[in-house]
Amino acid sequence: MAIAPERRQSAVAWDLPTRLFHWTLVALVLSAWVSFQYAEHLGDHRLRWHRANGVAIIVILLWRVMWGFAGTSTSRFARFLYSPVAAARYAASLVSGRTRRFLGHNPLGAYVVLALLAIAFTQATLGLFTVEHNDIAAGPLYRLVTEEATKLASRWHRVLFFYVLLPAVALHVTANVLYGVVKREPLITAMVTGRKPNEPVAFEDAQSADQPPRPLARAALLLTISAGLVLGPIYAVSGRFY
Amino acid sequence: MLVRIALIVVVAASAATGLASTSTAQNIDAIKARKEILKGFGAAAKDPGAMAKGDAPFDAAKVKAALIAFQAGAPKLPPLFSPDAKTGGDTEALPAIWDNKTDFEARFIKLASAAKAAGDTMTDEFAFMDAWPKLISENCSSCHKVYRKPN
Numbered sequence: 578m579a580i581a582p583e584r585r586q587s588a589v590a591w592d593l594p595t596r597l598f599h600w601t602l603v604a605l606v607l608s609a610w611v612s613f614q615y616a617e618h619l620g621d622h623r624l625r626w627h628r629a630n631g632v633a634i635i636v637i638l639l640w641r642v643m644w645g646f647a648g649t650s651t652s653r654f655a656r657f658l659y660s661p662v663a664a665a666r667y668a669a670s671l672v673s674g675r676t677r678r679f680l681g682h683n684p685l686g687a688y689v690v691l692a693l694l695a696i697a698f699t700q701a702t703l704g705l706f707t708v709e710h711n712d713i714a715a716g717p718l719y720r721l722v723t724e725e726a727t728k729l730a731s732r733w734h735r736v737l738f739f740y741v742l743l744p745a746v747a748l749h750v751t752a753n754v755l756y757g758v759v760k761r762e763p764l765i766t767a768m769v770t771g772r773k774p775n776e777p778v779a780f781e782d783a784q785s786a787d788q789p790p791r792p793l794a795r796a797a798l799l800l801t802i803s804a805g806l807v808l809g810p811i812y813a814v815s816g817r818f819y
Numbered sequence: 820m821l822v823r824i825a826l827i828v829v830v831a832a833s834a835a836t837g838l839a840s841t842s843t844a845q846n847i848d849a850i851k852a853r854k855e856i857l858k859g860f861g862a863a864a865k866d867p868g869a870m871a872k873g874d875a876p877f878d879a880a881k882v883k884a885a886l887i888a889f890q891a892g893a894p895k896l897p898p899l900f901s902p903d904a905k906t907g908g909d910t911e912a913l914p915a916i917w918d919n920k921t922d923f924e925a926r927f928i929k930l931a932s933a934a935k936a937a938g939d940t941m942t943d944e945f946a947f948m949d950a951w952p953k954l955i956s957e958n959c960s961s962c963h964k965v966y967r968k969p970n
Contacts, residue, residue, distance in 0.1 A: 614964070622956035710970060711959045712868025713952040720874075728970075735969055 587772040588785045590680050592649040594796035598641050599768055605634050606697065606746075610738070624714035625819075631704040631716070632807065632819040638698045639803040640796075647795060650787040651681035657782075659684035676760065680773060680780040689749055696742050703737065705811070706730040717815040846901060850908035853899035856892040863888035864955065870944075871951050877944035882951070886941070889934035897924040911968040923966060930958040 591599075609630035616624055645654040659667075663684040670677050677683070682690055705716040708727045719727050756762045767773045773780075789795055808818050863885040869875035870882070900916055900923065916923045937954050941947045 617956045617961040622952035708872075709960065710963070711955045712864065713871055713955045713960070715872055732970060 586776065587774050588680060588780070589771060589788070590651055590767050590773040590786060591771045592652065592786065592788055592792050593771065594644060594792060595648065595652045596768055596771055598637055598644070601637055602634065602697065605630050605637070606742075609634065622713060624709060628704070628714070628716060628819040631701045632811065634697060634701040635705075636800070636804050636807045638694060638701070639807055640800050641694060643799045643803060644796065647789065647799060649789065649792065650783060657682040657684075657687040657690075659687055664688055676778050678762065678773075678778045678780050679782045680784070680786065681782055686752070689745070689752070693742075693745055693749060696737065696745055700734065700737050700742055703730045703734040707734045717811050717817050717819055721814065844903070845907040846904040847908045849899045849901055849904040850910045850912075853896055853904075854908070854910070856895060856899070859888055859892060860959075864959075867947075867951055868955075871948065877947055879942065879947075882941050882947060883938060886934045886938045890931050890938075893927040893931035893934070896927045900924075913966050913968060916966050919965075923962075926958065926962050933958055 609627055612619065612621060612626040612630060613624060616622065616627065619626070621627070644652055650656050664687070667677060667684040671685070705718040706722050706727055707730050708715040708719050710731065715727075716730075719730075722730070753764045756764045757766075763774070775784075812818050866875060866878065866881040867885050870877050900912065900920075902917060904910075905912065905914065905917060933954055937950055941950050
C-alpha cells in the first residue's frame, strides 16, 4: 500500500492518549474556572460542577504521571528531563535565531510543561481542602484540616489560579503561537494531529516516537487505576467523590 | 524676619494640608457602620453555613434569625456606601461599587426581599438544604465576586 505523501513528510510526535489528556486538561481547567465564576448564573450554588472538575483534573494528572513511565517515548519523563544547562543552551539558540527542532518537548519547553503539570496538580489538590467563603460549598477533604488551614487553602486556591496558573498558561500558549508564526513550527497543530513535519531541519531527540503495544488499552487501564487511586481514598475519608 | 517667614510658611503649609485633607476626607464612620452590619450577616450565616455543609444539625430558629438579620440590615446598607466612603478603615469595598451604584444598591433590596421570601419556605431541613445555598450564592457570593476585594 502506498504511503500518503503527507505521512512521509511528517513523523508521529504525540500519541492519541497524550493528545486526549492535553485537550481534556484544557477543557477541565476552563470549565472549572467558568463553573466557579458563573456558578450562580448556572444555578450550581453548591459548586458541584467545579468540584467534580477539580477531582477529574487530579485523576488525569495522575494518569499523566503514569503515562510518563508507561507511554509513548515522547511522553516519557526520561525522554524529556533535560538538564538546566541543556535548557539554557536551547534558550540561547532561540535568541540567536538558530533552529533546533525536537520531536518531543524541547529542553526549555519541557520545564514549562512540568511546571504547568505541577501547578495544576497543586491547584486541584488545594481545592480538596477549600471552603467557599460563604460556607455553601466545600472540597471533600476540608474536614481533615483545621478551619485556619481551610482558609489558607482557599486563599491559595484563588491566588495560585490567578497569579500563577493563568500566567503560566498564557506563557505556554504565547510560546506555542510564536513557534508557529515566527519559527514556522506548527506545535499546536501537532498536539491535534499528533504529527510534526520532518522538514526542514532534522529532529535532535528522535526521528519518530516509539509507541508501546496496545497504547489505547494501556491508557484506559492506567486511567482506571488512577481514578481508583484518587476517588477511592477521597470517598473512604469523606463519603463523597467530590 | 526669618522667624516671620518661617511662621508664614508653617501657617500656609497647615492651611494647604487642611484643605487637602478636607477634599480627601473619608466618612470612616459610614465604613465602620457598614462593616459592622456585614460582619453581623457573616456571624448570622455561620450556623446555617455549618448546617448546609452537614457539620451541624438543622436548627430552624438559627436559620430564621439569620434571615431576619439580612432583612433588617440590608436596607441600611446603601446609604453607607456614599461617595465619601470609598477608602479607609480597612474597607474591602471595590471602586466598582461607585461605578455601578444602581446595580449595587438593587442587590440589597433583592437580598432583603429574598430573605423575607425564604422565611416562608425554609421551614424544614429539606427545603433549607436547597434554598439556603441558592439564597447565599445568588445574593452574597455573586455580589462579593464583583464588589469586594478577594480575601
